Amino acid sequence: MTEVFVAGAGMIGFGRFPGETIESLAVPACLDALAGAAVTPDDVDAVYCGNVYGGMLLAQRIAGQLGLTGRPGYNLEAACSSSAVALHLAVQAVRAGQIRTALVAGVEQLSVFGRGGLRLNPVDPDIAQGVTMPAVYAMRAQAYLAATGATVEDLAAVAVKNRGNGARNPYAQFRKLATIDEVLASRPVADPLTLLQCCGTGDGAAAVVVSRDPGPAARPVRVAASVATSGTIGQHDLSREPLTERTARAAYAEAGIGPADLGTVELHDAFSIAELLYYEALGLCGYGEAAGLLRSGATACDGPCPVNASGGLLARGHPLGATGVAQVAEVTGQLRGSVGTLTRRPDHGLTHCTGGGITGYDHAACTIHILSAA
């Protein structure tokens, strides 16, 4: 199979930039990725864009500002998984030999909608009844705590770790340390989740160039696995994450490695409970063992498998469409040794994001990429 490389990566610091446009957020990230890959406009065969709320033809709008007109532009929406799905399709196209090189951008500008939270589809029956994303994860948290004996302090410890990591990441939107007590004393959002256990809303952009060519970096980064799939409808066990489990199994099989080989993970910690559920679903530990794994320090920046060394969604921020590619840009930097938060340079890293918020599904869309320093 054709090897695909992350030849270049870029992102902007996440935050709230209501005075910008969505194009002006995306362009600097794209230029950094293109410069990193040392490609010219003629080298870029297609532009892929992941975004949720930015309106029609965003790939074309961004391409227009980069001289990348006159070639395919693909617009992908999969809620929080949007740009990871865009990347997945770009990787598939390169692997298939349809194209040699693609620019993949993820961008979102939530600040223009004001200070409230994410807008979900109002005609969805669950949303009409008052479902919020924190409420969905809160119910998982209730089920997980009851089933495993994990505590609210364990949930808070996720936020403490990731906010601590974000404090050292210049690209993170939230750079304030928090203690367990501060996390638990913050405003209740949906029991047992408090405000500091919930990701914020904001703006951000990230981009990667994927190509058959490894690019000029001294340590090329290869896409060892790229898997995207969807959830199922029914009465699944809320204390487990079957969608991520399935996606991870396929990704490990594709990469030919297992969870023990990973030296860094950026996973979808939209809410504190998510990180514990996804430790288990990704196979970093067994069922019911996530709190122990966190307490052991194994997922801290100086542990054997740092998780969300960037601060994750909780601290880096979660501008939906930007997140998937931002995770890949982050891990690419970690594998190259150009990102400062890790104490040792990993050989393999995994990125995971998952989007939900519609009736019936356990969770709707999940995407996992495994990156390896070739």
Place this chain on the structure above:
Amino acid sequence: MTDGSRADAAVQAHATVGQAPEAAGQPHVAPGPGHGRVADLGEAPAARAVGKLLPHAWQQDGDHVSLLGTRCRRCGTLTFPPTAACPRCWQRDGLCEETLAQPGTVAAYTVVHVPAEGIAAPYALAYIDFDGGVRLCGRLDSWDDIRVGDHVTAVAGVLRSQPGGDLLGWLFRKARR
């Protein structure tokens, strides 16, 4: 669709998620149900009522609500709300209406403090499981003594108050033993 219409649709939508620390502003709290218990239809400002959630999927008989799904005669799959085709075997003919067997069972619940627009916080949301594999998300009309595994039945109620009027639907109430 233009950019503007999509943005407008997003602005008009009604859910709140992922509050940033600085995003914890004033929630939209509309006049409506009291703490811990949602008003019955009779107490609600019925004159303003304009909308029903999934009107083809429920029938009210006094306080009680029957939830209507479809059962596929070919493969037996039960679906809620009613569908035009079986999602399992794609059968389009031979789907028959079937009332979900109540009570349902609480699979998980949470009390929401940062509300969706048009709903007074706090309120309780739950996943309710029914025989036949159907899981619904719904509101509880009271949660003081609710536990996972409890049996609940559907009752009529106001789901949210919004500028155009109230949205009517069903809530779940702990079943009497």
